Amino acid sequence: MSKVKPYLYILLLFLIPMIFFHFFRNTNGDKNERVTEEVEDSSPKNQKEILPSLVIHGGAGTADPEIMSDSLKIAYKSALFEVLEIGKAMLLNGDSAHHVVIRVIAMMEDNQLFNAGRGAALTNKGTVTLDASIMTGWDKKAGAVACVEHIKNPIYAAYQVLNNSSHVMLVGKGADEFAKQQRLVMVPNSYFITENAKARLKKALETDKTGTVGCVAYDKYGNLSAGTSTGGMNNKKFGRVGDSPIIGSGTWADNDVCAVSCSGWGEFFIRSVAAHEVASLIKYKDYSLSKSLHEVIYNQIDKLGGNGAIIAIDKNGEIAIESNTATIFHAWFDKNGRQNVALSKK
16 A cells, blocks of 8 residues: 555546645636626527627727827837727627627726726826726616726626616616625725826826727627726715716617617716616617717717717627717728727727
């Protein structure tokens, strides 16, 4: 027996790390990937596949993109191009619209260039609170979280609210606790805070990297989905929540009409119920998608004194983008195979 023991020790030394790796491997950042890969896909699948389309926004603001450094322009365009290519490949491969929306937004939440997730705008106390929402057009289900402080990717939490909760919106500590129960990745609040965000708070600037990130997708089966995620306004106070997590204001999706995601000065989008208003103008006044966006931006939000941008896709896969701001970081891929990445409407 004494001769066998050394071999057993060697075997145990090999097996124990493997067991621990297998058991704990989902305690890191790849948990979020598992959320979209393993969740049951209940979206309807038409027999005849159609050509998909996708629109992404990375925020809208008043700063002229021409005054940005060349290196910063390249950084933003590269980031937008990367997420566009990932989302496009998923759609062409047959992935569902909501899976694409989640993946695209999560990638932008992880990129500190954008005001969502890591690198989000700071509150007046120097901390970060995050909001996100998602809606699926075939069943008009929706999920949202607001004022969360420890969820690495709020868009995943919003989807878990949609998928594993009887509620539509969870806020604050309750939302963080729900995310823990769903085994999402939790991080200290300091994870989100970058040196650039600190500098912007110190200068109290709201023109630098304002807005949100968002995505609208139309998949090969004719399904629509929309999602939005944000760190909110720089220097915000008193538990302020903007339009991004509010279904109908910042996000809307209906297979029979359109999918919408908004970016900009949230209070005005809330007062206009902007995302739903876009859909209503199409549904009840027979407006085209582009006319509906123009009406909401210029004849409603602009007249109230607000600014921002809207991206949308209609039930036929047509895309539209509208803003009354100098910048609208966006990328799109349409059903005709055309695509573009830009920092303004020009």
